[in-house]
Amino acid sequence: MIENKNILLGVSGGIASYKVLDLCSRLKKKNANLQVIMTPAATEFVSPLSFETMAKCKVYMDMWEGHHESVHHIDLPKWADVMLIAPATASTIGKMANGIADNFLIASYLACEKDVIIAPSMNTQMLLNPATQKNIEILKSYGVKVIAPESGILACNTVGDGRLEEPKNIVEYLEEYFTNKDLKGKKVIVSAGPTIEPIDFVRYVSNHSSGKMGYNIANEAKKRGADVVLVSGPVKPFAIKGINRIEVKTNEEMKNAIDENFDNADALIMAAAPVDYKSSIVSDHKIKKSGQNLKMEFVENTDILKYFGNKKTKQKVIGFAAETDDLIENASAKLKKKNADYIIANDLTKAGAGFNMDTNIASIISKDNIKNLEKMSKTELANQILDLIR
Numbered sequence: 553m554i555e556n557k558n559i560l561l562g563v564s565g566g567i568a569s570y571k572v573l574d575l576c577s578r579l580k581k582k583n584a585n586l587q588v589i590m591t592p593a594a595t596e597f598v599s600p601l602s603f604e605t606m607a608k609c610k611v612y613m614d615m616w617e618g619h620h621e622s623v624h625h626i627d628l629p630k631w632a633d634v635m636l637i638a639p640a641t642a643s644t645i646g647k648m649a650n651g652i653a654d655n656f657l658i659a660s661y662l663a664c665e666k667d668v669i670i671a672p673s674m675n676t677q678m679l680l681n682p683a684t685q686k687n688i689e690i691l692k693s694y695g696v697k698v699i700a701p702e703s704g705i706l707a708c709n710t711v712g713d714g715r716l717e718e719p720k721n722i723v724e725y726l727e728e729y730f731t732n733k734d735l736k737g738k739k740v741i742v743s744a745g746p747t748i749e750p751i752d753f754v755r756y757v758s759n760h761s762s763g764k765m766g767y768n769i770a771n772e773a774k775k776r777g778a779d780v781v782l783v784s785g786p787v788k789p790f791a792i793k794g795i796n797r798i799e800v801k802t803n804e805e806m807k808n809a810i811d812e813n814f815d816n817a818d819a820l821i822m823a824a825a826p827v828d829y830k831s832s833i834v835s836d837h838k839i840k841k842s843g844q845n846l847k848m849e850f851v852e853n854t855d856i857l858k859y860f861g862n863k864k865t866k867q868k869v870i871g872f873a874a875e876t877d878d879l880i881e882n883a884s885a886k887l888k889k890k891n892a893d894y895i896i897a898n899d900l901t902k903a904g905a906g907f908n909m910d911t912n913i914a915s916i917i918s919k920d921n922i923k924n925l926e927k928m929s930k931t932e933l934a935n936q937i938l939d940l941i942r
């Protein structure tokens with residue numbers, strides 16, 4: 553996590569440097585420690601005073617400032633847990649690749665033994681220029697990590713690659729960078745959202761599951777180094793990166809998608825809310841109103857968790873129980889009936905738990921233990937659940 557991490561932020565002279573003030577603000581809110589170095593060109597775009605104010609630190613620019621107490625371009629990299637250069641302009645990237653230490657930032661980079669991350673930002677043609685591309689490749693070969701620039705409208709009134717990655721995504725990148733990769737080598741299947749079962753050509757049955765819990769688990773598992781397969785029912789878009797997402801609609805599709813990945817998986821976390829019943833007949837055209845009540849028969853659907861609970865060999869199988877009555881009793885019965893290793897039980901009637909919320913109040917139930925958790929964010933709960941499969 554970013555809290556208390558020492559981030560040495562290098563700012564070079566591109567128009568995107570104004571966005572890096574927002575980055576500083578976001579990092580400070582997460583209690584990161586910052587030190588800032590600006591190139592002379594960067595100070596043409598944003599005043600050092602702005603960085604001092606947002607990053608709450610001294611801003612270093614001058615190579616020749618007094619060396620009597622310490623040699624700053626040597627000591628700052630020693631202090632850092634990581635060095636981040638944002639924006640990294642074509643010129644700064646070129647100097648880094650070729651070791652031209654003609655300013656404080658490059659001298660610090662050359663003295664830095666810690667990981668260095670660059671977030672390039674420039675005009676599309678400058679980015680695509682073979683010299684820039686070659687320099688980026690050289691830096692990658694030296695182990696420098698690159699946060700690829702986005703595509704979009706650029707300050708030069710063109711549209712293309714070269715826009716600095718959004719500050720919130722750079723923060724996400726750093727969050728992931730600092731997360732302990734304790735799930736590396738594990739394959740984790742996570743299901744999320746509702747399923748839907750058709751009634752006719754236009755109608756279906758479903759439920760209010762938002763998918764938040766499942767997407768949180770998938771994102772956190774990815775940050776912790778797992779190979780994640782996310783099997784998702786229809787949900788509103790969520791941000792995910794580097795996750796193999798399989799979109800499904802019905803229970804059958806969800807079960808099949810999981811099955812295709814199950815044999816070499818280490819864990820299945822069923823955070824989805826598959827629909828329990830499906831119509832016994834699905835009309836392939838729209839059922840017209842007849843002036844009479846419509847009678848339909850619903851048959852019980854595949855219980856996906858139970859199917860994989862019975863199929864598991866080495867896999868840890870984790871399910872949820874969303875209850876309104878007799879939480880522990882009902883959840884324990886589900887654990888047994890579905891042969892799960894754990895059930896994450898939550899009482900839908902409690903304020904701060906349930907569908908569409910950002911928080912949850914859960915109990916982790918296993919064969920011989922019940923652990924009651926405090927109210928916490930779905931992200932925190934996701935990590936508690938992932939601790940079960942380390």
Ligand code: CTP
Pocket residue numbers: 803822823824825826827828853854855856857858870871872873874875886
């Ligand atoms: N589940 C499943 N397949 C279903 C229904 C539920 O895999 N057809 C999974 C859910 O993903 C969850 C767990 O089973 O992990 C419990 O879901 P829940 O809706 O609480 O329980 P149900 O088994 O559907 O029982 P009931 O609705 O009667 O409480």
